[in-house]
Amino acid sequence: MLQSISIQNYALINQLEIDFCDGFSVITGETGSGKSILLGALSLVLGQRAEGHVLKDRNKKCIIECSFSISKYKLETFFADFELDYEEETLLRREILPNGKTRAFVNDSPVNLKTLKELGLRLVDIHSQNQNLILGSFEYQVGIVDTYAKNADILLKYQKHYNKFQILKQELRKQVEIAEKEKADLDYFQFQLEQLNEANLVENEQKEMENELETLSHAEEIKSGLFTTLGHLYEGDSSVISQLRDARTCLSQIQTVFPDADDYFERLESSYIELQDLAQEIDRANENIEFDAARIDYLNQRLDAIYSLQQKHRVDSVNDLIKIRTELESKVSKIESGDDLIEDLKNQLEKQKIKLEKAAVSLTNTRKKAIPNIEKTIVNQLVQLGIANANFKVQILNSEDFQYLGADKLSFLFSANKNGNLEEVQRVASGGELSRLMLSIKYLISSSTALPSIVFDEIDTGVSGEIADKMGAMMTQMAENIQVISITHLPQIAGKGKYHYKVYKADDEHETYSNIVLLDKQSRLEELAKMLSGADLTKAALENAKVLLDS
Structure with a gap:
């Protein structure tokens, strides 16, 4: 108090x-x-x-x-x-x-x-x-x-169920709005993903294809250069390998009389073998390089497709495109699984609604039980x-x-x-x-x-x-x-x-x-008398005030 x-x-x-x-x-x-x-x-x-x-x-x-x-x-x-x-x-x-x-x-x-x-x-x-x-x-x-x-405890229990019901309701509304917005973008995401999937992108392939295209585009020039190089190394009596062979023969003839010739011979032999291997590799390369118009067309088309995707997605490499493809796969998957989340929220909401309805009924029953006494008491007081x-x-x-x-x-x-x-x-x-x-x-x-x-x-x-x-x-x-x-x-x-x-x-x-x-008692008596009669304290007012206090 x-x-x-x-x-x-x-x-x-x-x-x-x-x-x-x-x-x-x-x-x-x-x-x-x-x-x-x-x-x-x-x-x-x-x-x-x-x-x-x-x-x-x-x-x-x-x-x-x-x-x-x-x-x-x-x-x-x-x-x-x-x-x-x-x-x-x-x-x-x-x-x-x-x-x-x-x-x-x-x-x-x-x-x-x-x-x-x-x-x-x-x-x-x-x-x-x-x-x-x-x-x-x-x-x-x-x-x-x-x-x-x-019924404070019953009301509190109801309100706990109500708050949880409202949270689920808001979350469901939010997810539905998100799903509707994302579904509007789904076709676009799927179209982008389909383009990237059709491209069958492979990591680092762009550089390899660009190198191959560069080679095929200059096949004749390359073959001519390799052929000429091979001639200098291998063909005719004046070729490098032929002259090394003759030099090796000369050194072998003086090995018995000139000890240093052994070292020279070994070094010359090593160069001779190396140049022979080089000539063979150049010969194979020359045979393998052929002008292939169909392959050139394929590589151009393939690279053009990659360049187009890079320009569209504003990136510079195939690896970046593969990363975007992964992100799109995740987005599409999330949108497609959004319906499952919404369905789960609907189930949770329905279960919570049942709990809420039960709590609401209990709350209503306590109120209905109390109302007759409330009505009776208030009417009695109002009559009085x-x-x-x-x-x-x-x-x-x-x-x-x-x-x-x-x-x-x-x-x-x-x-x-x-x-x-x-x-x-x-x-x-x-x-x-x-x-x-x-x-x-x-x-x-x-x-x-x-x-x-x-x-x-x-x-x-x-x-x-x-x-x-x-x-x-x-x-x-x-x-x-x-x-x-x-x-x-x-x-x-x-x-x-x-x-x-x-x-x-x-x-x-x-x-x-x-x-x-x-x-105090006397002051109170006088105050009541003033309230009854005004500022002037009359004997009647004091008597009436005394009656009020005594009652």
Whole structure:
């Protein structure tokens, strides 16, 4: 519960510290005295966004601190998840700097605004008049039913299945889009791959064919050169080999008388043998080289095909073309196997849908089970609050699509008139009826919700007299389970509070400021009397105030 609030340099507040207690507390004060300022400060420390003009002294920072007793509310997991120090007496602090920047702390650990807000939602429910408007919200209505049904675990299980279902659905959509785009390119890829396959490319063949073509294109010139060379080496008495043969013979004749001749002979013999081998090779080469027009045509066509593919794919070698062919094979294979992936995703999605449908049915059943008691309780409360012919129904229908909160179309239907047609609450309920409806709903969930505290900001707007008295009684009953604080302008409600705080505006020699004080018994009696009769305290007003307190 909220134990205390401390405010420095906020709006009309210089410095203020006030303690709160459990049970039912009321806050009163004249219009403009600062009740909304106090509520605004509390909202800031619970994570609402700040406006720059909230600083009373624009040269100093604003500090708002709230102390909460949280030992009964099972928040240890929340603190662990956000790596915060858990303390049974937890302190929330919000600072607004003169430059407009803000800082937030939980037990002196800095936190971002989102974390502060999430924790704030678990500590205090502030019900302002504007909140009546959200009564028509689908999310709010579902939240009311689920809170009363206590099906948080069932909803969480459904949402896990729903999230997985959505992920599979998105992945399937993505793969289908990819497949459609790739299939549009498939014919082109297959055409390119077919061209490369028909080319029967072999690594390094281009250089070999280019060399062969060069040889065949100059066959006559080559044969002529080889033939002439062969003649110089081998043919006739004046050929190189013939003269070497004669020189060898001369050396052999002087070997017996000239020892060095042996060495000369061996070297000459080696040259003779080498030239003979060379002549034989040239002779074979000459025989093998023939002008082959058909082969030349084949090589030209083959090379032209390769050059054309290289130009098309903007590469310089057959090896690069082979690499592109491999890549195209992979692309085509992937596209052709895309259907298998899509089919697999469809199967996964169908299986997940079955799980989701089962979880949705369980969620719907818990809601349907809770709805009769919700309807009965709210109608009873509305009758007590003066809507004698109130009729309230929770309509639940099957939705065509799965949503994050289930597969139900849920709406609150209301009629304040006898035999009146039930319509959606936001369409037919007046402002006063909305206030009473909202109070009835808060009363309904006060025993089910884990909220430690609830603050009503003039929820009694539009009612008075006996109805106000009954609203006060309802808030008193709610306060048996949770801390209830009501900002009110009605004495019938103010008289029901266990504790009564007054917000007032005062002047000193320098400025006007707001403050709040816990009233003692006599001050409270006088405050109620003023609320009944105005500024002048009459004996009758004091007697009526005493009756309110005694009741």
